Amino acid sequence: MTTVTLTINGAEIVAEAGLTILEVARRAEINIPTLCHVPGKPAETPCQMCVVEIEGQEGLVCSCVGLAQDGMVVATESAKIVAHRLERLSILAETHFGDCKAPCNLTCPGQINVQGYIAHVAKGQYEEALRLVMERNPLPFSVGRVCPRFCETRCRRILVDEPVSINHLKRFVADWCMRHEIDLEIPKDAPTGKRIAVIGGGPSGLTAAHFLTRKGHDVTIFESSPMLGGALRYGFLEYRIPRDVLNYEINTILRLGVSVKLSQKWGKDFTLQSLKDQGYAAIYLATGAGVDVPLEIPGVVNPHTYSAMKYLRRVAEGKKPDMGRRAAVIGGNNIAMEVARTLIRQGVAEVTVIYPRSRTEMPAHQRNIREAEKEGVQFLLMASPVEICDSTEQGSRLKLELIRMKLGEPDAKGVRQPEPIAGSTNTLQVDSIVSSLGQTAVADKFSGGALEKSIAISPNKTLDANVRSSQINIEGVFAGGDAVSGPRSVIQAVVAARRAADNIHAYVMGTVKDEGDSRFNFTRGKGFDDVDLKNFDGINVKLREKMPTRPPEICSQDFDEVKLGFSEKMARHEAERCLSCGCTAYDRCNLKDLSIEYNLNINKTGMGTTPVYAKDSSHPAIIVDKNKCIFCGRCERSCEYDALELGAETFDDKGRPVGLFLRFKDNCVSCGKCVDNCSTGALNKKAQTIPLHSEPVKEVRSTCPYCGAGCQIILRVKGGTIIEVTADPEQAPNYGALCVKGRFGHDFIQHKDRLTKPLIRKNGMLVETSWDEALDYTAKKLFDLKAMYGPDSIAGFSCARATNEENFLMQKFMRTSIGTNNIDHCARL
C-alpha cells in the first residue's frame, strides 16, 4: 500500500494513497460536514458543505472530490469556509419547505411531543403514547382533564375544520393505562446518593420529585396536608379530577421511590435550616399559591363569608359547610368558577358570580365559564362589592351591597379600567359569600427561622426565583410553580418544576444543565395567515369527536366526573385526524443539524413558504415529500439496485432543481435504504409516524430473524416500542443492505395476536392458565407417557428461528429429561 502524509488542522496524518481528503479526514475521525456524501459513490454536483482550504491553492476545494496528496496542508474550518457553508445552507433552506416540529408541540408550554403521542394513539400504542407524555409531564391524568389546551389553539387542522382534541387523547391514554393496570416501567438512573427535599406535594412538587427521582436522587416530599395533591386535590374537586384517578396518578409517581412526609408544616415542623442540617443537598419550594387575596370591604368578617381556597379545601376534605340557598361568588378567575360549580353541587339553589367587568374580560377560561353557566351559575357583571351586612330580610342571611361599574377611559397602556358609576348601588340578598380575588404564595413573609425570614418576596407576594436557574436568594434553595408565578395552569407548574429539576440536578451533581432542543425550526407558516391553504389539498372535512359528557342538569347534582372520556374507537378516530405537521425525520435531518451547528438564521435568510409538490404516497412503504428535498442525491446513489431516479426539468440560477422528480423504478424491492440515507425528511417510512425529538432512543444491535443471510440490524427502541429498524453500513455481512422484510417486517413483534398467557385444553377448549399449572401438567403428562410407552414415544420439533442456546437446550431436554433422540427441526422444510 502506498501512503501519503498530509496535515489536516495541524495534525500530521498518514493515509492510503488515492483517497479523497474527506475519506482521509473521516478515517482520522476529523469531522467535515457534508449533505451529499455516499461512500464510494461521489456526487456529480457536490453540496459543497465539505469545502476545505488547501495551503497554496486559491479558493475552496470540495474535500469529497480533492484527493489527499503528499505534503498537503488542509484546514477544515476557517471564517471563509464557515461563510461558504452558511451560504450553501441558506440557499438550500430558501426552498426547503415543511415543519420541523408541529405547531402543537411548539405551543405546548410543556414542549410535549404532541404529534408523537397522537401517532402512537393512531397505531393503538396507548402505553407508549403515555410514556411519551410522561417524558415531560408526569401528571397526564390531571392535565388531561384540566389543561387550558394551548396546543389546540394552534392546531393546523383549524384551517380545515376543527382542531384535533389533543387533550382528550392525553386523558384517554392515561385512563386506558390505568384501566389496564399498565406499569410503564419508567427507567431510573443509578442512585446518586444525593438527598433532595421538596416542600409541597402539589403539581409542582410532584413533578420535581418525579424527574429528580428518575435522575437517581433520593427525594422526600414534605406536605403540610394529610394528603398529597395540593391544588389538584384542593383546587379542583372530584367532578373535575376524581379522587381515585388523582390517587392513582400520585401513586405512579411515588412508586418510582419517592419518600413522603405528610402533615409537616414548614416553619413549624421543620425549617430550611433543619433540612440543610439533615443533609439535603438541595431544597425545592413548591408551596403553590394557596393564600387568598383578602376581600377588603366592611362586614367581610362573618361566619358566612369564605375565601375561595378555604372554602374549596373544606369541601375537598369532606366537610359540608352550610352555604344556605343563595350564594355569591366574588371574582372572575378560574378558581371562582370552581367555587361556583361546587356551590351548585352543594345544593345551593342560586349561585351568582359577581365581576366588575364584562364576561369576555373575565380571567377564567371561557370554556370554564360556559360550563359553569350550563350548570346554572348566574353572572352579575359590571358590578363590584361594597359592603356586607346582616340581612334584614326573611330567609336570607346576608345583604351584599354592590356598585355598578362602567369602563373608564383607556389608560396609558390602552386598557379601560372599570370605574364605579356614582350612586348606582344595588343589593343582593344571599346566605353566603365566597371571594376569589386571586391567590398569592405568601400573605406577608415566610416564618420559621432566619433563612425563612430572608426569603426575597416579589411584589406579587410570590417567591422570587431566577428564571434561568430556578434558584431563590438562598444558595441551594430552588422554587417553581404557582409559588413563583402565582396561579397558573397545571401544565405551567409542571414545566417550571421540570426545569427546576434539571437545575437542581445540575447543581447537586456539579454539572452543566442539558441544553434543550434548539429553537431552530422550519415552519410552513408561523401564524394561520401565513400558511398556504394548498397544504390541505385533498384533506376531507372530518369533525372532531365529541367528548361524552353527563347532562349539566344531572351532573350538577353530584360530585361525579362530568366528562366521561373517549372510548377507544373515538380516540383512534380522533388521532387519525392529526395532519402530522411535524417532520418524522426530525432526529436524522442533516440539513437541520448543520443549520443549527452553523447558526443559520432562516427567519432572516428565508425558507420555503409554499408547497410546490404534492406528497406522494404511491410507494407501498415510502412517502415522498419533494418539498423537503435538497437534491443531495443520496437516495439515488445509495440505492444498491439502481431502482430510484432523481432529476429535475431545469435548475434555477442558484443551482436548485425546478420541476423535481423522484421516481421508484419497477425494479425497486422496497428495501428502504434510500430513506435511511435521505439527508432531510423528503423520504419517509410510511409506518414511522413518530417524530423523535430529544427523548432517549435506544439502539439495539441484533440479527435479522428472517432468512439465513444473517443481516445485522439495528432496532431503534423508544420506551417499550420498536420505532424502526435500520442497518450499519460498516458491518458484515450485509454492510447496511437489508430487504423489505429486514427493514419493515417487524410489526409482528408487538402485534395484538401475540400469545401472552399459557393455554391449557379443558373440556375440549384452550383456556388461559398459569405457568405453574401449565408446566406441572405438562411435566406430569410427559412423565406418564414415558412411564407407559417409553421415552421414544415422545418426539420434539426444535425451531430453526430460535437461538442457538434454545436449540441446544431443546435437544438437551429431549435427550436428558425425556431420554430420546427423537429431536429434529425444520432444516429440511
Add this chain to the structure above:
Amino acid sequence: MTNSIADIKESDVIMVIGSNADTSHPTIGLRIHQAKKNGSKLLVIDPRRTGFADEADLWLRPNPGSDVALLNGMVHVILEEGIWDKKFVEERTENFEELEIVTAKYTPAYVEQITGIAEEQLRAAARLYASPGKKCAIFYGMGLAHHATGTDNVKSIANLAMLCGKLGVAGGGVNPLRGQNNVQGACDMGALFNTLPGYTGLDNNDAFDRYEKMWEVKLPRRKGKAATEVWDAILEGDIKGIYVFGEDPVLADPNAHHAVAALEKLDFLIVQDIFLTDTAKMADIVFPAACYAEKDGTFTCTERRVQRVRKAVEPPGEAKADWEIFCELSHRMGYDMPYSNPEEIFNEVTQLMPQYAGITYERIEKVGLQWPVPSQDHPGTPVLHIGKFTQGKGLFIPEDYTPPTEMPDADYPLILTTIRETPQYNFGSMTRKTPEIEALCPEAFAEINPADAVRLGIADLDTVEISSRRGTVQLRARITDRSQLGTIAIPYHFAEVPVNNLTLNSLDRLSRSPQYKICAIKVSKIEA
C-alpha cells in the same frame, strides 16, 4: 456455506443452481447481481426463469428433478475434455475412479434425454464452471434440496466442485443458502435425530461419554426419528406425545392432511410459539414464547457466522424466553438445567463443540465469528477447506440419477413447484402482520406458463382450482413464462392457499427432506 458472502465479489464465475436468492436471500442475491455487473460470469441452472436467469451469461432450464443427471453430465464433459483440476484431485480427494465409472454413461445425449438440455449448452456450462485457474462459486438453495434426491443433488454438487478444485479458495466454494435465520445454528446445536451437537454422530461413543459426564445423565444412543417421519410413527401408534417448538407442521409439512390426521391421533401435544398457529390450535398445552427481539442469544447464519441477538423490548404479557421455559420444564421433570442467562448456555456449548470452542459473547460483541473457531485466539474461518479438508481427503460420492417420485401422468398432467416471494416469509405468521408487506404481496398466484395457459383456456387473474392426489386449493392465476412449460409455481406463504395440502410427503432417503419442488397436479378454471 464453505465460503463467505463477502467472497461473492471475488468470484470469476458464479453458478446458481436451484436458488432464487432474490426472493429467499435478498441481500445475498443483491451481491450476486452486483458481482455480475462488475464482470463475474453468471451461470444459472433453474427450471424457473428467475431474475438471475434473466441476467445470466448462460442459463440452463432443465426438467424439474433432473439435477443429478445434469451435474453428472457436466462432470462427464469436464472429464472428457480434460479440464478438471488434476492436482487438486490427486492431492486432496479420493474415490475419483468411482466418479469416472458412475458418470461414464452420462453422455451429453443421455443427459439431454433426461434434462432436456442440449449438448451444446451442457458443454458450455461445464466449461464455464471448470474454467481452469478461475475462482468459481456454486450457490444452491432449496430448489436443489427439496427433492426426494436432495442429498444426491448436493453430493453431485460437491463432486463437481472437488473435481474442478474450486474449494478452499476465496471466491469459490460450495455455498448452500440456508432458508431460515438459524437453521445453521439449529443443526450445529444438534437439534437433529442423528447427531449430537457439533455433528457428532450417534455412533461416537467418546462423544457420548463426554456429554454424559458433563450432563451427569445417561443418554440414549439409539437412533431417533426425523420430523418428517414422526407422522407415520404417530399413525402407527409408536409416538404418543409431541413437543412442537416454534413450528407449524399443519401448514409447513408436505401432504399437510397427513400431519393433521397424525396430530389428531396424538395423546399429548405441546406447542411453544409466539402466535396461536394452526398447530397450536390443536395443542393440549400452549406455552407463550418471547420472540427474537425480546431475548438474548445467538444465531448462526448461512456463512457459519455466529452473531448476537439482543433483547430490545419486553415480551408481551407473561410470555417467556424459550430457554427459560425449557429450564422450568426440565426442573419439573426432575433434571435441573439451572442456567440464569443465555450466555451461560452458550459457554456450555463452547465447551462441548470444538467448532464453537473459541467463541465468547465478548468476542462477538461487535462482529460475529465464522466457525470453526477452535480457540480463543483463532480469528474464525471465512473460507473452509483451505489446503486441507476438515475430514482429511475429499471423498467423491457419485450417485445415479433417480427420477422424482411422482411425475405427471394422464390424470395429473402438470408439475407443482412451491416458491417464495421476496416480501413474505415462510407461512406469513411474521411478515403478514406488516401492512407495507401485505401491500406489496397480498395474495398467492398460481404462475402458469403462457403456452399452458392457452392450452388450458386460463387467462391472467382467472381463479383456478389446483388438485393433487392429496388435496385441492383455489387461487388466481398469473400467466408468466417464469414458470416452465408444464410447471405451475405457487408461493407457500399464504394460509388461505395451503399449498402443502397438495405436496407429496416423499422423503429423501438420508436427510428425510420432502420433495416440495415436484408433485403431479391438475388444474381447472373456476367459472366466476
